[in-house]
Amino acid sequence: MRSGPGLSRRALLAAPLALAAPGARAESAALRVATVDWALLETLLGMGITPVAAAELVLFRQVAVEPPVPPSVIDIGLRGAPNFEALRLARPDLIFSSNYYAEMEPTLRLIAPVETLSIYRTGDPPFARAEAAAARIGALTGREEAAGALIARVNAQIDAERGDLARHAGRPVLVLNLGDSRHFRVFGADSLFGEVLVRLGLANAWGDRTSYAASAPIGLEALARFPEAFLVILRPVPPDAARVLSTSALWNALPNVRDHRLAVLDSVDPFGGLPTAARFARLLSAALRAEGDAARQGGSLG
Amino acid sequence: MAELTLTRPARLRPLQAGLALALFGTVLFALVLARQPALEGPDATALEQLLLWHSLLPRAATALLAGAALGLSGALLQRVLRNPIADPSTLGIAAGAQLALTLAIAFAPALLAFSREGTAFAGGILAVALVLAMSWRRGFEPVTVVVAGMTLSLMAGAMSAALILARGDYVFSLFIWGAGALHQQNWQPALLIGTRLALGAGAALLLLRPLELMMLDDAAARSLGMAVQGMRLAIIALAVWLAASVVSQVGVIGFVGLAAPAFARLGGARRPGAVLLAAPLIGALMLWITDSLVQLTASGGGDLIPTGAAVGLLGGPLLLWLLPRLPASAPQPLRATGHARRLRRPGRALALLAAGATLIAILALLAGRDLEGWALTTGPLLAELAVFRIPRIVAAAAAGGLLGAAGAIMQRLTGNPLAGPEVLGVSAGAGVGLALALTLSPAPSAALLLAASAGGALGALALVLLMAAWTGFAAERLLLCGIALGCTGFALLSAVFAAGGPGSFRLLAWMSGSTDRVGANEAWMLAAAALVLLLPVAVLGRWLEILPLGAGVSAALGVPVGASQLALTLLAALMTGVAAFFVGPLSLVGLIGPHLARLTGFASGRSFVFASALIGAGVLLLADWLARMLAFPYQLPTGLLAALVGGPYLIWLLQRGGGRHG
Numbered sequence: 001m002r003s004g005p006g007l008s009r010r011a012l013l014a015a016p017l018a019l020a021a022p023g024a025r026a027e028s029a030a031l032r033v034a035t036v037d038w039a040l041l042e043t044l045l046g047m048g049i050t051p052v053a054a055a056e057l058v059l060f061r062q063v064a065v066e067p068p069v070p071p072s073v074i075d076i077g078l079r080g081a082p083n084f085e086a087l088r089l090a091r092p093d094l095i096f097s098s099n100y101y102a103e104m105e106p107t108l109r110l111i112a113p114v115e116t117l118s119i120y121r122t123g124d125p126p127f128a129r130a131e132a133a134a135a136r137i138g139a140l141t142g143r144e145e146a147a148g149a150l151i152a153r154v155n156a157q158i159d160a161e162r163g164d165l166a167r168h169a170g171r172p173v174l175v176l177n178l179g180d181s182r183h184f185r186v187f188g189a190d191s192l193f194g195e196v197l198v199r200l201g202l203a204n205a206w207g208d209r210t211s212y213a214a215s216a217p218i219g220l221e222a223l224a225r226f227p228e229a230f231l232v233i234l235r236p237v238p239p240d241a242a243r244v245l246s247t248s249a250l251w252n253a254l255p256n257v258r259d260h261r262l263a264v265l266d267s268v269d270p271f272g273g274l275p276t277a278a279r280f281a282r283l284l285s286a287a288l289r290a291e292g293d294a295a296r297q298g299g300s301l302g
Numbered sequence: 303m304a305e306l307t308l309t310r311p312a313r314l315r316p317l318q319a320g321l322a323l324a325l326f327g328t329v330l331f332a333l334v335l336a337r338q339p340a341l342e343g344p345d346a347t348a349l350e351q352l353l354l355w356h357s358l359l360p361r362a363a364t365a366l367l368a369g370a371a372l373g374l375s376g377a378l379l380q381r382v383l384r385n386p387i388a389d390p391s392t393l394g395i396a397a398g399a400q401l402a403l404t405l406a407i408a409f410a411p412a413l414l415a416f417s418r419e420g421t422a423f424a425g426g427i428l429a430v431a432l433v434l435a436m437s438w439r440r441g442f443e444p445v446t447v448v449v450a451g452m453t454l455s456l457m458a459g460a461m462s463a464a465l466i467l468a469r470g471d472y473v474f475s476l477f478i479w480g481a482g483a484l485h486q487q488n489w490q491p492a493l494l495i496g497t498r499l500a501l502g503a504g505a506a507l508l509l510l511r512p513l514e515l516m517m518l519d520d521a522a523a524r525s526l527g528m529a530v531q532g533m534r535l536a537i538i539a540l541a542v543w544l545a546a547s548v549v550s551q552v553g554v555i556g557f558v559g560l561a562a563p564a565f566a567r568l569g570g571a572r573r574p575g576a577v578l579l580a581a582p583l584i585g586a587l588m589l590w591i592t593d594s595l596v597q598l599t600a601s602g603g604g605d606l607i608p609t610g611a612a613v614g615l616l617g618g619p620l621l622l623w624l625l626p627r628l629p630a631s632a633p634q635p636l637r638a639t640g641h642a643r644r645l646r647r648p649g650r651a652l653a654l655l656a657a658g659a660t661l662i663a664i665l666a667l668l669a670g671r672d673l674e675g676w677a678l679t680t681g682p683l684l685a686e687l688a689v690f691r692i693p694r695i696v697a698a699a700a701a702g703g704l705l706g707a708a709g710a711i712m713q714r715l716t717g718n719p720l721a722g723p724e725v726l727g728v729s730a731g732a733g734v735g736l737a738l739a740l741t742l743s744p745a746p747s748a749a750l751l752l753a754a755s756a757g758g759a760l761g762a763l764a765l766v767l768l769m770a771a772w773t774g775f776a777a778e779r780l781l782l783c784g785i786a787l788g789c790t791g792f793a794l795l796s797a798v799f800a801a802g803g804p805g806s807f808r809l810l811a812w813m814s815g816s817t818d819r820v821g822a823n824e825a826w827m828l829a830a831a832a833l834v835l836l837l838p839v840a841v842l843g844r845w846l847e848i849l850p851l852g853a854g855v856s857a858a859l860g861v862p863v864g865a866s867q868l869a870l871t872l873l874a875a876l877m878t879g880v881a882a883f884f885v886g887p888l889s890l891v892g893l894i895g896p897h898l899a900r901l902t903g904f905a906s907g908r909s910f911v912f913a914s915a916l917i918g919a920g921v922l923l924l925a926d927w928l929a930r931m932l933a934f935p936y937q938l939p940t941g942l943l944a945a946l947v948g949g950p951y952l953i954w955l956l957q958r959g960g961g962r963h964g
Contacts, residue, residue, distance in 0.1 A: 059469070074673065074935075075935060075936075076935050077935045077936040077937055078467060078468065078936060078937065079807075080467060080807050080808060080810075080811045081467075081811060081816055081818045081819075081937045081939075083930075083934065083935040083936070083937055084690045084818075085670070085672070085687050085690050085691075085930075085935075086672075086673065086934070086935035088686060088687065088690070089672055089673050090673075099744050099745035100745075100808075102745040102746060102747050102748075103746060103747060103748045103751055103808075103819055104748070104819055105747070106748065106821050106823075107690070107819075107821050110689050110690075116745075118744070118745065121744045121745075122744060179475045179477075179478045180475040180478055180479070181487065182483070182485045182486060182487055183475075183478050183483060183485060217477075217478045217483055217485075217605075217608070217800055217801075218605075219357070219483075219485030219486075219487075219605075220357075220485065220487050221353050221356075221357040221358075221485065221487065224341055224349045224350075224352075224353055225339060225341060227341070227342070227343040227345060227346075227349070228343065238407075238411075238475050239411045239412065240417075241475070248356075248487050248488055249352065249356055249488065250352055250353070250356040250357060250487040250488065251487065253345075253348070253349065253352050254349075255343065255345050255349075
């Protein structure tokens with residue numbers, strides 16, 4: 001899997017309680033874990049494991065929203081520049097990291113053994129990797145059943161939403177971020193959202209042309225090529241974009257906008273894990289089912 | 303700085319060339335229109351009409367008008383500042399506007415809903431007002447204005463980067479804006495820029511006679527009855543107004559204001575009136591053609607690269623191509639340092655500086671914060687935390703020393719106070735290498751990033767040296783060459799930002815200048831590199847005293863002019879490239895170090911460089927410590943703190959009129 005040969009037996013052995021004999025499984029509470037990666041943080045929380053420290057919690061609570069982060073978790077600062085001293089003082093036994101933080105791994109290893117679980121790699125569908133990451137976390141913390149439960153819960157929820165959305169089956173949906181009043185960014189087939197769309201029985205209108213991480217901002221006029229698509233706009237919507245678009249001739253003439261085939265979803269972490277997949281599925285399914293209501297609201301972007 | 307007077311190549315017929323360009327632009331635009339994808343569905347025809355009238359045509363109009371406004375603005379600024387490398391970005395307009403937008407996004411999003419354009423405009427104007435206030439006492443002396451503009455740009459840029467990093471929301475819009483994307487969905491930006499351009503052009507027409515008088519020196523102009531200061535102020539305000547209108551509407555498009563007037567002069571325009579007419583036309587065509595090319599190369603997934611970034615990419619090589627055609631001019635002799643004192647015993651002062659830097663290092667090692675509060679770390683905890691603190695301290699000291707020394711060498715070599723180390727384009731090269739590694743590798747390790755950054759820096763260095771050797775090391779050419787390269791490099795970086803993704807956050811962290819990723823290995827490598835690069839200064843110091851006297855004097859004194867310039871440039875560039883990976887491209891340290899060293903009275907080449915290095919080390923050490931402490935456990939970027947520690951002091955020096963630069 002993603003850790004490759006990396007997670008060394010050494011690291012496992014160094015994490016003292018992780019791999020005790022099956023009969024003497026350690027209490028998970030005894031293993032102090034920390035993470036710099038948000039997708040892994042939400043996976044941990046989704047499995048009921050409270051890490052001792054995690055990165056950039058102020059923004060996590062705004063962007064990822066779920067699951068809630070208990071106040072006991074020590075904030076070690078920006079993901080891009082975690083405070084190693086604070087992490088050291090939190091005394092973790094095991095640190096979860098991802099490919100985005102490969103550069104700081106040698107320093108993290110000075111604090112505790114590091115397990116690298118990468119969900120987002122160009123060209124690899126992230127959903128399966130998110131499941132694998134959960135399973136791996138379960139194995140390393142002695143919480144296999146929690147990992148299994150999380151995976152089952154998310155899949156069951158998506159399946160249930162798929163059932164609810166039966167009458168929308170095969171419908172083209174375009175998931176996008178508005179950058180300003182003139183540009184958007186779209187989520188392609190190899191994004192987590194793209195995969196969830198397919199699992200919900202919907203179709204990604206964008207096709208498999210591009211991946212999220214590699215696409216430049218796209219001019220708003222490109223939306224005219226997808227008159228059939230249901231537009232899913234992820235918050236945050238910049239305030240001036242909302243204001244300008246409401247009066248824009250081009251925007252209001254787009255068939256989807258004119259017919260109110262659009263919804264604005266609450267913030268979802270574009271680089272999230274399984275809980276994010278479940279959150280996106282729930283929000284999207286609710287939006288599609290409430291499509292008629294959205295029409296009454298006039299498709300406001302606010 | 304001397305005006306660049308361009309010889310007019312006989313075979314170039316400006317009018318024909320201009321018409322050919324216009325025809326080329328028209329053909330390209332026709333291609334853009336022809337290649338629009340056919341739409342489907344019942345609304346297809348109506349939508350296609352709508353796209354033509356509300357997207358394609360306004361986009362072309364915006365490109366033309368914005369290019370013209372930038373060209374006019376650049377022509378005015380270059381004339382009034384008598385500086386061929388002045389353009390709206392040198393004055394801090396773009397950086398000021400970006401900071402205003404970023405601040406508004408972070409703290410007052412309602413302001414943006416009210417007027418995004420107005421917010422950016424206010425930031426740009428405020429930046430320029432600060433720059434002018436700083437240079438007031440020195441009579442808006444062109445060089446001082448540019449130094450002040452540079453200083454402000456660096457500070458504003460670092461603050462913007464830090465804010466973007468700290469606040470995730472809306473960063474996407476800032477990246478788009480920073481790369482100057484020209485997509486349109488109504489006529490509003492075109493109309494806004496158009497009306498300002500018309501007003502600006504009218505005002506420029508009225509100012510034509512004062513502008514012609516500005517070719518004379520201040521005293522001569524004054525004797526002809528001109529209020530030099532007031533007129534200069536009015537012209538600068540006009541240029542800024544034009545540039546800020548473009549910046550606020552479509553974002554950062556840096557190169558047009560620099561290149562259009564240069565091309566105008568190359569085409570043979572000599573008198574201010576001719577340049578003022580030609581520069582907007584050239585600027586308009588430049589941006590229009592670039593934007594059409596951007597649209598033609600776009601795939602279904604969007605433009606490969608935003609227009610503002612693309613024009614930087616095209617513009618850099620163009621300027622490089624222009625370089626050999628510029629006539630050589632001798633390096634400016636150093637201004638007499640006036641009342642500045644000369645230290646009688648520089649050795650002792652150097653020792654004092656070294657002691658000061660060491661004290662700061664000890665403070666940084668021992669004093670800190672833990673999860674409870676402030677604490678003096680001792681005993682076993684110190685041993686534990688030292689593995690994190692020592693590499694940063696070593697890296698900050700070494701990088702600060704390298705940047706200070708590189709700045710000192712560059713300023714002596716070029717006689718231009720604007721010549722911070724980043725003028726060499728080496729830092730931008732390092733950034734491009736970093737960006738490549740981040741884009742291509744799914745899990746870039748520290749070693750890979752270091753290697754990529756070094757590769758980028760060396761590539762840029764090779765290019766600069768090649769160009770410099772080709773053009774005979776004239777100081778102006780070296781500067782222009784480095785700026786062209788830097789321009790291209792940063793344009794590439796802004797395109798990577800616009801693409802978004804996690805890699806762009808790593809790049810942003812680099813841009814804001816942080817030492818927090820430095821491991822023990824890198825720190826000691828950096829320290830070794832600093833020693834290796836600083837030691838030759840002891841030998842080469844004599845050159846630094848003689849070269850500023852001019853090529854003739856230098857040769858007469860037995861200094862091999864070409865070889866010594868090559869050696870010193872190489873040294874400064876290597877210093878910058880090595881430091882750039884660790885603390886980013888921010889070179890305020892490379893400006894502050896030499897300024898303070900000169901003010902203290904270090905006059906001989908050798909002691910001047912070493913003093914700059916020590917001051918640079920001290921400043922960066924202090925900045926790094928503050929960066930770790932102020933918002934614990936969140937870490938601020940060291941580069942930002944360096945700007946905040948040293949910047950105000952530099953500004954104060956300038957305003958006091960005590961900071962002489964050479």
